[in-house]
Amino acid sequence: MNAASGSAIAREMRVDADEIAERKAFLRLGEDDAASLRAVHAAIGAQGRHGFSDAFYAALRSRPALAALLRDDATVARLKAAHERYFRELTAGEYGTDYVARRLEVGVTHARIGLEPKWYVGAFREYLSGMVDTLWTHSGGRREQFVPAFDALLKVALFDLGLTLDTYIHADKRRIALRDRAIESSVNGVFIADAGQPCYPLIYVNPAFERVLGSTAGTIVGKPCICRDEVADGYAEIRRAIAHGTEGNTVLRLRRADGERRWIELFLAPVRSEAGAVTHFVGVLNDVTDRKDAEARLSHLANHDPLTGLPNRNLLHDRLAHAITRRGEGLNAVLFLDLDRFKLINDSYGHDVGDELLRAVAARLQHCLRAGDTVARLGGDEFVVLLEDLPSVDAAAAIAGKIASRLSVPVTVGERELPLAASVGIALHPRDGADPQTLLKHADTAMYRAKEAGRGGFCFFAGDMNAQALQRLTLENDLRRALDNGELEVFYQAQVALVDGRLTGAEALVRWRHPEKGLVPPAVFIPVAEETGLIVSLGEQVLRAACHQLATWQRQGLPRLTVAVNLSPRQFRQPDLVDRVAAILAETGADPGWLELEITESAAMQHAEETIRALRRLREMGVSLAIDDFGTGYSSLSYLKRFPIDKLKIDRSFVQGVPDNGDDAAIVQAIIAMARSLGLALLAEGVESAAQRDFLQAQGCAVAQGWLFGRAVPAAAFERDHLAGHGA
Numbered sequence: 001m002n003a004a005s006g007s008a009i010a011r012e013m014r015v016d017a018d019e020i021a022e023r024k025a026f027l028r029l030g031e032d033d034a035a036s037l038r039a040v041h042a043a044i045g046a047q048g049r050h051g052f053s054d055a056f057y058a059a060l061r062s063r064p065a066l067a068a069l070l071r072d073d074a075t076v077a078r079l080k081a082a083h084e085r086y087f088r089e090l091t092a093g094e095y096g097t098d099y100v101a102r103r104l105e106v107g108v109t110h111a112r113i114g115l116e117p118k119w120y121v122g123a124f125r126e127y128l129s130g131m132v133d134t135l136w137t138h139s140g141g142r143r144e145q146f147v148p149a150f151d152a153l154l155k156v157a158l159f160d161l162g163l164t165l166d167t168y169i170h171a172d173k174r175r176i177a178l179r180d181r182a183i184e185s186s187v188n189g190v191f192i193a194d195a196g197q198p199c200y201p202l203i204y205v206n207p208a209f210e211r212v213l214g215s216t217a218g219t220i221v222g223k224p225c226i227c228r229d230e231v232a233d234g235y236a237e238i239r240r241a242i243a244h245g246t247e248g249n250t251v252l253r254l255r256r257a258d259g260e261r262r263w264i265e266l267f268l269a270p271v272r273s274e275a276g277a278v279t280h281f282v283g284v285l286n287d288v289t290d291r292k293d294a295e296a297r298l299s300h301l302a303n304h305d306p307l308t309g310l311p312n313r314n315l316l317h318d319r320l321a322h323a324i325t326r327r328g329e330g331l332n333a334v335l336f337l338d339l340d341r342f343k344l345i346n347d348s349y350g351h352d353v354g355d356e357l358l359r360a361v362a363a364r365l366q367h368c369l370r371a372g373d374t375v376a377r378l379g380g381d382e383f384v385v386l387l388e389d390l391p392s393v394d395a396a397a398a399i400a401g402k403i404a405s406r407l408s409v410p411v412t413v414g415e416r417e418l419p420l421a422a423s424v425g426i427a428l429h430p431r432d433g434a435d436p437q438t439l440l441k442h443a444d445t446a447m448y449r450a451k452e453a454g455r456g457g458f459c460f461f462a463g464d465m466n467a468q469a470l471q472r473l474t475l476e477n478d479l480r481r482a483l484d485n486g487e488l489e490v491f492y493q494a495q496v497a498l499v500d501g502r503l504t505g506a507e508a509l510v511r512w513r514h515p516e517k518g519l520v521p522p523a524v525f526i527p528v529a530e531e532t533g534l535i536v537s538l539g540e541q542v543l544r545a546a547c548h549q550l551a552t553w554q555r556q557g558l559p560r561l562t563v564a565v566n567l568s569p570r571q572f573r574q575p576d577l578v579d580r581v582a583a584i585l586a587e588t589g590a591d592p593g594w595l596e597l598e599i600t601e602s603a604a605m606q607h608a609e610e611t612i613r614a615l616r617r618l619r620e621m622g623v624s625l626a627i628d629d630f631g632t633g634y635s636s637l638s639y640l641k642r643f644p645i646d647k648l649k650i651d652r653s654f655v656q657g658v659p660d661n662g663d664d665a666a667i668v669q670a671i672i673a674m675a676r677s678l679g680l681a682l683l684a685e686g687v688e689s690a691a692q693r694d695f696l697q698a699q700g701c702a703v704a705q706g707w708l709f710g711r712a713v714p715a716a717a718f719e720r721d722h723l724a725g726h727g728a
């Protein structure tokens with residue numbers, strides 16, 4: 001209770017004039033009593049002037065419990081002043097509303113400082129006893145004077161005592177009422193459950209509790225607080241707290257009265273009797289559904305790929321770590337997937353199409369796996385599948401095969417049918433690693449091996465792959481240096497007319513003169529260059545060198561010959577390829593009519609329409625065009641007819657089989673017939689024997705290239721071997 005004025009307290013306690021009159025009447029405190037006291041007032045007042053208060057408070061402070069309350073000298077000084085005032089008023093004979101108000105104020109002050117009624121009553125006795133002697137002396141030992149005065153003093157003292165004790169009761173009531181109103185006004189749901197009954201029935205719930213759970217107190221008070229068979233998540237913590245009589249808190253998924261499921265955070269604490277026994281539980285609860293939803297959204301964002309909704313690297317990592325620690329008999333397989341040629345699709349058709357393709361891949365992967373398997377996207381076109389507790393290596397292979405096969409079916413995006421293929425690398429736990437990083441790294445390494453082995457397949461990790469990966473990295477670094485240091489050289493291999501062995505042209509073939517390793521064959525470094533993108537600058541160096549060379553041969557007055565330069569698929573996909581070729585021709589002064597550009601059949605078919613446009617522009621510049629490795633891809637004849645090309649180069653894998661291998665012979669014959677019907681020139685690659693040469697010539701192939709006519713050699717050797725006597 002705060003320091004309210006006595007009259008305000010009186011109003012609150014309803015101690016008005018009528019109440020005062022009733023109290024006085026019951027005590028028989030009347031005017032004659034007032035007169036008796038007024039008669040002794042002066043004598044008693046004199047007693048108060050002689051250090052009565054000091055002695056009184058010294059007596060009070062001698063009791064340890066009171067000394068603790070009266071430790072503060074300022075408070076004691078204030079109390080003494082009030083006490084002396086009271087002393088003056090007690091026998092003054094005025095016991096109306098002002099007097100009452102002051103008494104109530106004193107009671108409130110006592111209650112506020114924590115002076116319990118027992119101390120107050122005891123102290124009051126001390127106070128009164130001190131007056132008896134004064135009264136007796138003042139009466140001069142006359143009973144008829146002493147008794148009325150003492151009786152009047154007793155009545156006033158009891159009148160005061162009653163008022164003061166009522167202020168204590170009122171202060172308690174007020175405190176309890178405030179607590180009740182605070183609990184009722186709380187925004188947190190509050191309940192009290194009876195700890196002495198089975199299932200701890202609710203005995204009180206506040207309005208916020210009703211709002212949170214959508215039920216009225218009438219329907220839930222008396223109902224069990226913790227259901228006997230409740231096993232839902234979160235209840236265990238509450239059961240534990242109840243069993244140990246301790247505090248507990250948890251978050252529960254509860255169903256509101258209207259059926260809606262909400263997340264409720266609950267704090268529970270035991271309420272103990274004075275003897276320490278748990279008699280009740282008090283609980284505070286809140287609806288934390290919005291917070292939980294936000295947390296769930298954040299956690300989803302942190303753990304999932306926004307494009308496909310699949311788990312991301314984080315979550316994969318967690319699941320993989322969990323799978324590793326789980327003790328099981330089976331194997332865990334990490335499948336690292338990379339889409340073949342995805343970048344090409346993305347670059348050619350735009351990111352929207354690329355995104356659509358990735359979503360389709362995600363859906364296919366999920367479709368062909370069990371619910372317990374994890375499909376994650378790491379970014380770009382990299383996906384990882386985690387298969388837990390597999391019975392055997394074969395099971396991993398079977399699933400990898402299934403994935404590769406499902407991902408080999410083209411995806412339709414809008415009106416486009418996009419070719420699809422994925423290379424899959426597999427690492428097994430525990431065989432290939434004991435932690436997520438190692439397993440992922442090894443699966444990645446195996447994936448590269450799968451890619452090298454031919455796209456659209458899968459490959460298990462093998463112990464020596466890391467060494468190979470390192471070798472490959474070294475090769476890549478060396479190649480970068482080689483490009484800067486001019487370690488690449490262009491060799492030339494002769495192309496001859498079969499009818500008379502006359503030189504018709506040369507193929508420019510790159511060689512790498514490695515400072516330590518010597519001559520490195522292109523089959524070793526071209527795939528690395530292609531994968532890393534270095535092929536673009538490598539290809540340009542070769543084209544520039546070949547154009548310089550042919551410009552030199554032109555200036556030497558040689559009869560016209562074509563110099564064929566390979567264009568890698570990646571180079572061919574460069575949007576400014578045609579401008580680059582034109583710039584190199586201009587820079588070197590080479591005659592475009594002497595230049596032939598070779599693109600592989602598969603590169604040409606990948607983007608047939610774009611290919612046609614690029615080839616047309618090159619053709620318009622006067623450059624001739626050849627399809628390399630013909631027969632190894634799956635050319636669409638309709639496209640082939642539309643390609644503005646001049647020549648087909650029969651792949652050496654077919655040439656090698658002729659004339660003995662019937663299949664190869666049939667293929668070579670079919671290619672020759674096709675070229676003839678399309679009006680295209682022909683060249684057979686890889687002719688090593690006279691028998692091959694004769695067969696090809698007999699079938700109508702006019703020009704060939706191969707070791708039979710000469711290996712690829714530096715320009716000077718080529719001039720010596722093939723151009724001597726022709727002006728070089």
Ligand SMILES: Nc1nc2c(ncn2[C@@H]2O[C@H](COP(=O)(O)O[C@H]3[C@@H](O)[C@H](n4cnc5c(=O)[nH]c(N)nc54)O[C@@H]3COP(=O)(O)O)[C@@H](O)[C@H]2O)c(=O)[nH]1
Nearest residue numbers: 509510522523526542566567568686687688705706707712
């Ligand atoms: N993008 C570029 N690719 C290039 C470039 N230079 C070469 N390459 C490609 O590298 C692959 C291997 O080339 P290489 O080792 O030079 O092999 C070529 C010939 O040496 C070889 N050949 C020629 N005759 C014979 C023969 O009788 N037998 C036999 N076993 N091999 C022979 O064939 C290769 C030429 O192939 P192709 O280009 O398909 O005509 C190879 O794929 C090259 O294309 C470059 O500058 N850029």
